[in-house]
Every structure is written in C-alpha cells, then in structure tokens.
Amino acid sequence: MNLLLNPKQYQDRHYPDERSKEIMLQTIQWFEEKGLAKQKEQYHNKQFAEDFQAFMTEEGFFETLFLPAGYGSDPHQYYSTYRMYEFSEICGFYGAAYWYCYHVSTLGLDPVLMGDNEEAKHLAAAKLKENAFCAFGLSEKEHGADIYATEMMLYPQDDGTYLANGSKYYIGNGNVASTISVFGKMADTGEYVFFVVDSAHPNYKLVKNIVDVNQQYVAEFELQDYPITKAEILTVGPKAWDDMLNTINVCKFNIGSGATGIVTHSFYEAINHAFHRHLYGQRVTDFPHVKRLFADAWLRIMGMKLFGLRATDYMRVASENDKRYLLYNPIMKMKVAIQGEKVHELLFDIIAAKGFEKDMYFEQAVTELTGFPKLEGTRHVNMALIAKLIPSYMFMPGEFEEVGKITDNRDDTFLFHQGRTRGYAQTKFHDYMIAYRRLAHLPNVQVYIEQIEAYKAYLALSGRELARQMTDFDYLLAVGELFTMVAYGQLIIESAQLEGVGDAVMNQLFDVFVRDFSAYAMELYGKPLNTEGQAEAIQKMFRRPIPNPEEFAKVLEEEVYSLADVYTQNP
Template identity: 30%
Template sequence: MAQSAHTGHLLGGPGILVQDDRRMVSEVSDWFRHVGRDTLLRQEIDREYPTEYVYFLKSSGLLERSLVPSWLGDHQDGWTPYRVAGLSEHLAFHSFTHWLMWHVSSLSAVPVWGSQNTTVQNTYREQFRAGMLGAFGMSERGAGADWRNTATSVKRLADAYVANGGKDYTGNGNVSSLITTFARNADGGDRDYVLFRADSHRAGFRLVRNATPEQMYTSEFRLTDYPFGDDDIISTGGQAFADAVNTINIGKFNLATAATGLASRALVETFHHTSHRSIFGSTTAAFGQNRDALCRATLRLIGMKAFTSRCVDHMHAAGEDDNRYVVLNSIAKAKVTHDVTDVIHSLCDVISAKAFETDSAFRPVMKYAEYLPRLEGTKYVNLMQAVRAAPAFFDFARNTEPVPDAADDALEAPRYLLSQRKLGGLEKLAFSDHIPSKEALGHLPAVALFFDVVERLGATLFTGPLDQRDQRKVQAFGEIFATAVYGTVIAEYARTHPDDEVWASVFSLILQDLALTLVTSRQDFAEHRELAESVLTAIQSVHTEWPAGRILDHLEAAATRASGLL
C-alpha cells in the first residue's frame, strides 16, 4: 500500500498510543473478537447490560492499569493522557456502550489522584483493582452547565456528613461504589463546595431510572440523608469546584477521541460494504460520488486525529504557566465531536439503506455519534470558554516553543495535570509561534493561504476581548477562532509528519470550513464585509487534487485488519 510512514497511522491506526500501550489495545480487540460482532449487536438492540464486559474489566485489570497512576499502584502501566486517549478511541471503535462504561470510570478517577486524602485514594485504587466501575456525579437537570448553582448539598453533623439532592445523566450510577459526586456545602457560602465519594449500595441512595432508552445505563439517582465520613472526602471549598471543572477539562476531552473512534468504524464499515456490493457492473465504492465522499471523510478524519494527538501532547506538557490544553480541549469537544457527526452523515449517503439494518454496526455508530457533542454542556459553552483566549492566540509577536510530540516520558503520568489547582487565566496564555509551521508548509498553496487568512482575521476581528453578552457574535467569532486554532495545531503536527499530498488536501477542507462560517455568519461580519469577501475569493482560487488511490488502498487494508469485526 502506498502511504506515508508519517500519516499512514492516522488513517485508522492507533496514532495517539505510544508503543507499549498497543499490548493493552490488543487485549481489548481480542476480547471483542471473542464475544463476536453478532452478539454485540444483539445485546445493543435488546438493551442487555454487558455483564461479561464487567468480568473482562476485572479479570484483565484494565481499570487499574489504565486509570490509576503508576506512582499510586504496583503496576508498570497506569494513567497517562496518551494511554487514556488512545484506549478511548479504540473502545469507541468497538462499542459506544463499552466505551462509556470505561470513560465515566476515568472521569471519576481524575480528581481523586490530586486529593490530599490518601484514604480515598486507596479506596479508588483498590476498587479499580477489583474491577469496580466508577461514575461522575456532576450533572443536574436543573443546573445544566451552570455548575456553580448545583442543588445537591452536604451538611456536616457531629461525626459525619449527610448529602441530599440528586444527579442526572450519570453513567454507571446503577452499580458503582465510586461515584465522585459534586455538591455545595449547605453550611458554607456561595462558593463553598464538596467533592465526595458516594456508593450506590449504601442506605440513602436511591436509583430512579435509566435516563436513556439504551443499553448503556445513564442513571438518575437521589440522595436522601445519605451518610458518609471524612474518608470519602475528595476535596472541599473552592478547590472542590476547581477539581470538578479540571476533570471536565481533562477527562471529557475524550469525547473527541471517542468521536474519532466512531468515525473510524463508520468509515471502515462503509468501505467494506460498498467494496463488496456491485451494481451496474461496478462496486458502489467505485462510483464517483462515493469515492469523493470516502476521500472527504478520510481526510477530515486525518485532520481530527492529528489535532487530538497534539491536544494530548499539550496535556502531557502542561505546567504552572502553560494551560494551553484547556483551550485546545474545549475546541476538540466543540468542533471534533460535531465534525464527526457531519462525516458520519456523509458516509450514510454512501452506505445507504445498510446503515439502518438490524445487523449493521453502522447503525449504532450513527446513533451514538449524536450523543457526543451534547454529553458535556453544548458547543456554545465550549466555544465561549475557548474564545476568551483569542486575543492571546492572535498575538503573533511571540516566541513560545511548540510542545514536543509524544515525549520520551509519555509512560509516566504528568503529576501537574492531576494535581493542578487554579482555574482561569486563558486570556494570558502564550501560544506557540506559527511561523515555523508556516515556513515548513508554505510551499503548499492551501496551507499558505490558511495562514494568510488567519493572520488577516486575527489582525481585524480579534484585537480585543469579545463581549460575552453578545451570544450570536461569540458563536460566530468562536467558530472562526476554533477553525484557526484547529488548522494551526494540525500544521504543528504536519510539520513533523511530512506528507504534502495529504496535508494539502486536509487544508483545502479546512479552508472550505472557514468559507462556510463566513458565509453563514455574514450578518455578524457586516462591519468587516470587505475582508470577508476577499477571504472568500482567495479560498475559491485554491484547488487540490485528493490522493484518492492512496486513500482507497488504505481503506482496503484497514478493512482487512478489522476482519472478524465487520
């Protein structure tokens, strides 16, 4: 197969995983093959709780090996942003339900490892070792993404605490003894919170229902004078709020890696079906419109995987003065998850009626992809957070070095990421210089034009902070900013993973996205009409021939590797 050594893995392989993690992925693949595709599809249709998967998590030690940092365990594996992101993508490729059960367990763990309470840390470590699923009790229907107004409360008694209230949309809440729960302190002030461990098996805990009519259990539960002690406290006060938000900033980034896992599965399923279906004397994969859709989907997926890979690099490299990952992760949650739904919609037109059949793995992928952009706030909430950093990002007079790719110490969890204490400061971040990427890739017309457009937009639209009260402008400018960051970060990846043919095609699609945003938001850019029109004219002049032969060759190889799953 003719493909670049630098971009071949992005076309469906484990691009985020460092080498040692592939052993873990291999175990997961072997288990899914053992269970079998037909069984998995039947269980999903029947909404059968995947008990045998819980047994697998226990027997394989996957929860401890992937979620407990090595410095707290007696194992060589452990939590790292690379391992969690790579495993997230891989599990979602196989099954959304099974991914979700593991993913919410990962969320429950993130604030615990930075806790000052070693007793609660030991509880989580030992329970993960025993195969206990975790849960993250943050969401409340009444508060939505306004977490400061959470209604669940904790009151201190003489020798214990009691909690009252309830949580919604909490995966694994039906079985977990490790429900990391966010509440306000009933005896404190407006910004006094508690993060504690709840146990679904204790008195005072009532499971209300599964909030979704699916195989996955997304619980609604209520706490009524639920008792717990100091040994269950993870953090308190403003720190509890910071820990909860940092969990979302770090852990829920993997909605994006799950999205790319789903898109990878949809792409391989579509190619497998269309390359084996012949009408009018040809396979349907060879039809012009289908070849075009398969190429577009693959190129978009390459871009998304390159972006999320660099997001993980930024998480690994984070430090006291470098929280750029917060901005990148917000964009990943807002943009990548939505872009994946567009990719899957386009592939649905290719695979056609097969997408809806009982025995089609495309059907659950298509359904569950719609969940991901909406499982954590909304696209607008994430754009609103990210766009605060726009003036800093477009301050091109900077000399900050880009973070390295998959660092040599990638097998060790970055302690800062699991113990950071502050929020905010996005307006003061220093982003890495885009000039090296511009110079390295400037011979590609689409990349050169991308950076020209970004510089012009930055000098015109983002000269100061946006008025957050103007929601429509925040949305429109946030889309532009997200696409600018997205392309710039992909260019960082492309600079160290050269493949002119692929990156020229990826950036031609990014330019199309910029053009679409300018057209659909023209009212919000009325005062910059001349700039917008000149940008659109320039974008229309760029034409890139896609490497269709290479892409189809790759898809054929990917389908072969996935034999036994399709």
Template identity: 50%
Template sequence: ILGLGPIWMSQNEKAKEKAARLLKEGAIFAYGLSEKDHGADIYSTETSLTPMPDGTWVANGEKYYIGNGNEAEMVSTLGKIKDGTDDYTFFATNFRHKAYELKKNVVSHQEYVSNFALHDYPITEDDILSRGSHAWDCALNTVNVGKFNIGPASIGVAEHCFYEAITHASNRILYGMPVTDMPHARKNFMDAWLRLVGMKLYQRRASDYFRNASQNDRRYLLYNATSKMKVTLQAEDVIDLLWEVISAKGFEKDTYFHMAAADIRGPSKLEGTVHVNIQLIRKFMQNYFFNPAEYSPVSPDFSDKDDLFLFNQGPTRGLGKIVFHDYKPVFEANKGLPNVAAFMKQIDIFKEMLEKAGPNEAQDMDPSWSLPLGEMFSIVVYGQLILEQVGIGRVDLDIVNQMFDFMVRDFAQFAMQIYGNHSSKDAQRDYCVKIMLIKAVPSPEQYNSVWERYVSVLNGEYAMNE
C-alpha cells in the first residue's frame, strides 16, 4: 500500500501503467521515506536529486527502515531537488540497479526492513512521480491510507490471542476450579473481549467515512488518526489483560501468543507514533465540540466501487477548518444505558473544562499535559463511532452498556493524569475531580449474562494446529 501510494497519486501515467503491469506479475513495492538520522521528520530529508546537463538527474542518499526495499521493483523514494528550489520530489527506483546499494535488514524478523543507499542513481522524467507541494501531499496522504490498515492488523492479532487464552484458561484447573471461575481472571477476559468488540465496531464505522470522503468531507482525517492511536493501544491493553491470566503460557513456543505479545507493541509505533496522532487529532477538537455542521448521513459501505478520492486527497493543509457532525445525538439516543449516561456526564464536564479552563500555551506545548487531554478527546470520538455502528449493526445493548463501563474508567484515568500534572491549575483540577467522581454503574446480573452468553462460550472455538 505505502509503496504504491505515491504512484497512484502521481500524474505520471507511464509509471502507473508500469506499476499495474508489475502488480499482475506479482511484484512488490516499497515506500522510501524515512532516513536513519531523521526518522519520519521529512522536513529534514537529505536524499537529493541533482539535475544533469542532459535533462536527467542523479539521486544520492540513504533510506532506513524501508519494508520490501530488498526486492521492490518500484521504490517510491522521497528526496529534494538540488536545483535551487529544494522542492520535494517522489521518484521511482529499482532494487536491481547497480547504483542501488542494499546495505542490510535492520530488524531480526523474517521480513525484510531495509537500509539502502543510492549512489548517483540515474533518474529520467519517466521516473519522476511528483514534485513540489504535490510530492509533500503525496507523502502524507499515502500515510493516511497506510495507517488505516494498522488498526485491523492489531484487531486480528489481539483476537487470535483472545481465543487461545480463553481456551487455555477455561480448561486449566487450579485450586479445584477452572481459571475462568476466578473473579479477577473473568474480569480480565470480560474487559479484553469488550475492548475487542469496541475496536471492531469503531474500525467498521470509520471505514465508511474513509470510503465516502471528499474534498468537502474530510472527517476521515480525525477518524483515521483515532483508529491509528486508539485501536492499536486498545489491542495492547487486550494482550496485557490476557497475559495477566495465562502467565507463563504466554512464553511457550507452541503458542501464537508468544509472538503476538512482542509484535503487538509495534503497530502503535508505526505510520506516526501514538503521540504524533494524538497531537494531530487535537487540531480538530475545537470544531468537534463547538462548531458542529450539517452532513448527510453516511451509510454503511460494502460496495466494490473505486475509492478514487483516497488516491487524490488533495492538499494536506487546512486541518483546523474541517468540521464534524454533532456528536451529541447518537449519545442521546443511547442515554437509557446507564454507562452511556455516565459517560455523557463526563463529556459535558470535559467540554466545559475546555471552554472555561482550557490549556494555556505552555500546557499546550507540554506533551505530559496535552497527551492525556488528547486521549480524553479520542475516547469521545471512539464512543461516538461505536454507537453509530451499534445502531447500524443492532448490537445487544447489554454488551454496549458493559463496554461503556471501561470507557468511563478510562476517561477518569486520563483525568487523573491531568489532575496530577504539576502545571495544572486549580480550576482544571476541579474539573478533573468531577470527572473522576463519576463512576461506571455496576450491573452484576448483566455482567454475568454477557459472560455466559457471549464470552465463556468461546472456549474451544479455536486452537492452533499442532
């Protein structure tokens, strides 16, 4: 996806036709963006394209952490043109060329994540994919597509582990009882399963907004970033909850879990870290809460149409001008659920805090303050799209109420972080206390019902081949 992005978004028809032919032949592609000394800081890109007297160019520079760079027939490579403009440019390179030095695999896994260097690599007009602001937009818009796939990847890893863990724990007898009869173990499984359900509901609904985006509806930029930072972190929470139950079993070589426990830490750190995406979504907070706009409802989209806008997303600027539909109606429609009602109270207090005791400039620039604030915002967005999908998919409302139990707890947890921050003002702490004092509403009967009907029955549903 990443390697193809700048090609799809290019106006170079020859490059597109070449990529299409290579795809049919089974070729792979790579995205040559990051550099060892600069990571994802593309402002500091050092790879260069130097013009030659005959109208061609030569490329020089080194790229680092590039998946598929060992065998990619087309590597979409980002550089700067050294013609006095310092324009950004994407150009295509090939791993077979003698001027393309494959230096090493930078990871210890079976997949190849390359470090390669270009030494006077010849580039013609046919190899130029984009330049100037278009190249910059292609870089970011490609990531907008690629990072959306990371959420489903995390869901798959975590769900696989869940099935493995609950089957193990249900059939393990300790102190005369199945492990799943122990209250703390059951609580972990319930929390893990509910978080998995939330992840899937959110991702499903977010995909509708992504597929139906346009220049006049760029709400997907908030929902994609929330998927990237929220779904991936929820998957890590799921693994942690399960591991506390299965303990040493999670290290055994004949489990999927032992691999997943390491791999699950990766997605939140790829395609822009959690921190980057939280700071991104904070740009949308003002309009989300205080300037709602009217939009036509977005229907579920399972069609096989071409999602052409994804490959022509346009300029990446103007995020602060993006407006959103009002989040309140979908919460109001579900306020009969006690934990949704509790969460709504927390949202109202949070919104009032933003309005009357929002962060000052120093707090805004301090990640220890701004990140938990962004986390709280993300939970509101997360809850909104979950409830939208609940209305579409007719999810059992007992599940929904239990799901918002953990969301109320999570919201309070981040309020605690702001409360404890040394730079927080008294008024901000007062709002945080009000949020923390709102508790999830327990319902033991409902909790046990969801466990019996939906969670415990997953015992034995999946086992890895011997």
C-alpha cells in the first residue's frame, strides 16, 4: 500500500467535512496551475511568496486551519493536527518558501491563542482576513537559542501603557506580518512577557532580510519606543515562558511533515528520470546498486510518513494525563527531517548531475531541506529533551487506552492549554513492546527487538554513570540516537497496522532500521567515555539484517518501481 502524497490522486483522501477537502484540493490546484516553470523562476529570482500570501488571505485557509472553536467566522470551526499535517506536507511538496510562510504563521499566532487576552485573540483572528501571514518574535542576534538572555523590554509609562524597545533576529514573515508575537521582559520587574505588534506600525523598523539564498524573508527588526497598551499584552510572568515553549511544542511538528512532502516530490522526479534512462545497454533502474538505493529511499519515506501519521494521533489525544506527544513531537521535528536528508543522499547518488539542473524541483529541494533539522532548536537541543525521557520510556511503562487513527473533526484544544512545562522527565508512556510483539514474526523485526534488548541491557549496566556521561553532548547524542530508534520503530509499527501496510514492506523497512541501529551503536562504541563493560554491552547491538532477495524484488517492483510516471508537476 503506497501512502506517499500524490497531488494527482488527492481527491480520494477522506476528510470529515467539505471545507477541509476544499482547502487541500484548492491549494494543490493553485500550485499546479502555477506550474513548475513559474515556481522555479520565482525561486531563482528569490521572490517572496506574496502570491501565496494573497491566495491564503483571499480563501481564508489559515483562519480555518489555525483557529480552535470559538474564534473566527466559521460556526463549525475546529483545530485539527491532522489537517495541519496534511497541509504542511502539501506546502513542503511544492517548496520550502510556501511551507516556511505557513510554519512561521502558526508560530506567530499560537502565543496569542495560548495567552490570557481574549480581546487580542479575536483581533488576531479578524486580522487573518486581511493578512494571513503572522510572525514569531523570539530569537535575538546576540543570544540565538539562549532565550533566557532576551533583551527585548517593555518599559512602563506613567499612564499605564508601555514602550517596547529592542530587536529580534531570524524572524520569518517579519517583513509583512500584521500579527507578530514578541517575547521579552518587563523592564521594571524582569518578568517574561508576550505582546503583539504589527509590521506596518511606524515604530516597527524592518532592518534587513538576513538570508539571501532563497525566497524566504527572515527578518531582523527593531522596536523603537513602540507603544503597547494592555490590549496588546498577551501574557505576563511564568506563563509567558510556558506559552513560548508550548508554542514551539505544537509548531515544530510541522517540520517533519514539511520534510516528508519535500522528499516525496524529489522521489517522483528521481524515479521518473531514472526509469526512462538507459546506460551501457540497460535501464538505469536495473542496476543492482540503483535498486537498493531506490528501495531504501522509498522505505525511508514510508517510515517518515507512517511515523508522522501516528504521531498526529498522539497530538490529538493529548491531555493533562497523556503527554506522550512530548517525546513523539521532537522526534517528528528532528528524526523525520534528518531521514529526509538521507533520502536525498540516496536519490542524488542515482540521478547525479541531473539533480543540479535549474529546471528540476530536486535542485531546490536538496538545498532547502538542509535547514529543516536546524529549525526550532538544534539537533542537540532536541536530543537533550528526548534523552530525559529514556528512564520513563524504557523502564517504567504506564497504562493507557489504545489510540486509534484519528481524522475526525474533534477540536484539539489541549494544545492551547498545555499548562506548566515542569515534570517533563516524569512523562509516562505505554509499553513499546506491545507494538513490537505484533510484528515479532518478521525476521528483521525480531533482529531489531534483540538490538533493543541489548540497548536496554547497556542502559541498565550503565546505571547512574550514564547521567554523568551524558553531560557530554557528544555522548548524549550517540545514546539518544539509539533511544530515538526504539520510539521511531514503535510508532511506525502502530501506524502500519492502522494503514494496512503489508508484512513484506515492513520486513524490508526493518532491514533498513537494523542497519541504522548497528551504525548508531558503532558510533556509540567509539566514544572514549565508555567503560570496558559498556563497550562489551554495546557490541551486542551490532547485528546484520536477514536478507530475503525474493521479498526485496517483490517490494521493489510492486511498490517502488510502480511509482514511475504516476506524478509529474504541471510544467
């Protein structure tokens, strides 16, 4: 069963209402009517996506997608992570410029929706009708990811108002956004604060676009005695800090879905080219190394898609008593995006020079995707979060009702009321082996289970020594990559069961994962911090997948190569 996005067959997808289907189909139609040539012309001219902004504003798509019930003009309004996943993937499929404008708009609006100011929420919802693009004013030039050190200040005035002074850096849509959520501090108390500004205000100074390699406008801006009243203040105090982190929790989910869209388009271009090319008297796709490269690329994309769909379900059932999304979300951001980079490496080895041609989508995709794993926290920052959950996930499973596939019109309101960000390491998860046991009859899943057991034994052997070792970020990354593989495989198995993916595909997918697990184990094995006992334990993770040539050939012909010529973007 092929789950890859194909815009030419998208009308067959199921949605709970016509508005949702309309958003997806009309967006696809808009891109296809624009065509690849015009899209690439705008890309090479570094043209900001003003046409996308006008389209989103005119159709009101962001209003429908972004707002929970009670806001906006639609009486049937609801916020659906599933819809957001689908739309994000479509935007990524056609180009990072469009995806980025969408992504930073969600970042900009969510602090408003999480905040304490109801008037500001309704005003921001109304502004979406005039200008769909929003922005998130968090980072600063001198501090980067060190958001504790923010220097943006609100200075109290005698009349009860404030003047905002300071600058922000790395701010997507900062050139045009009418709703910009700005994170700063109260000058008199030092408390954190979120407030909202408009890029059209005369006291908002747009300094420059800090990038010059693509279509995005990533702004540096300054607020110079920008007047702020209580109507523009969203939240003050510890909750402002929590809202900032919770906004990132919600929105970085877009990174994985956008990356999945990008590499899916690249895959279609690569297989269309290779399938019709002959070298040395045979079709390129008949070379043994090309077969392996294409199979691995497709299997990795399938893994990305399966994980994303399942992680969406856990976002949608999130509650005060179920915060499993706090693990799956950073994996979606980091692991899925990095998998996308690996897919591009595989495909580039096949199409070689073709991947540099300016008329190909592939040429821009490879460049644009490299930024995705670096957005909303570096790999190190996200892995540090993930690693805190190792003890709870691996050794202390909790009890949860089974979660099914969720594509209905429920309102994912908890995401706007996540509460305090304390107690992260105590987050509970259900037993990961429930999923693995369902596919333990597959040879490569069984090998993978044995690798997981060896990893768990290494963790138990390491004991408290491991916490000290993981203060070294280099060591933490190596330990965390292996842990991530456990959760990644778990959700993919759960998703495959719901989507009807067959055993042959899953056994071949875990052929890839067994190799990955061994590679990450070798990376950990080489770390000088290991004790002799740890080094011996790590060696037990080194395993080879169990080959099945007939099964590989079947998956290649029936699943992978069957995708040749099924999609080509309109010229």
